[in-house]
Amino acid sequence: MEAAAYPNRLRAIDLSQSILVHMAQQLEYQLGDVIRAVTSNTPSSAMATYQLLLPWQRISCCSAG
Numbered sequence: 218m219e220a221a222a223y224p225n226r227l228r229a230i231d232l233s234q235s236i237l238v239h240m241a242q243q244l245e246y247q248l249g250d251v252i253r254a255v256t257s258n259t260p261s262s263a264m265a266t267y268q269l270l271l272p273w274q275r276i277s278c279c280s281a282g
Contacts, residue, residue: 226256226257226258227255227256227258228256229252229256232252232255232256232267233270233271233274235274236267236270236271236274237251237252239270240263240266240267240270244266246263246266250263251263251267254267255267
């Protein structure tokens, strides 16, 4: 049995696709750079932007229905 080395670390499949698309298309980030920064928890503008957009995405998702 192998335990996760970093249980709180996000995996690529856990990321919000709508935020990734928004960042790539509207904010002109490179998709791979965003995924790498967020999944490795590397301090960067991509990581900060993703984290700032996350609550916005949750609010707009819940108010749409």
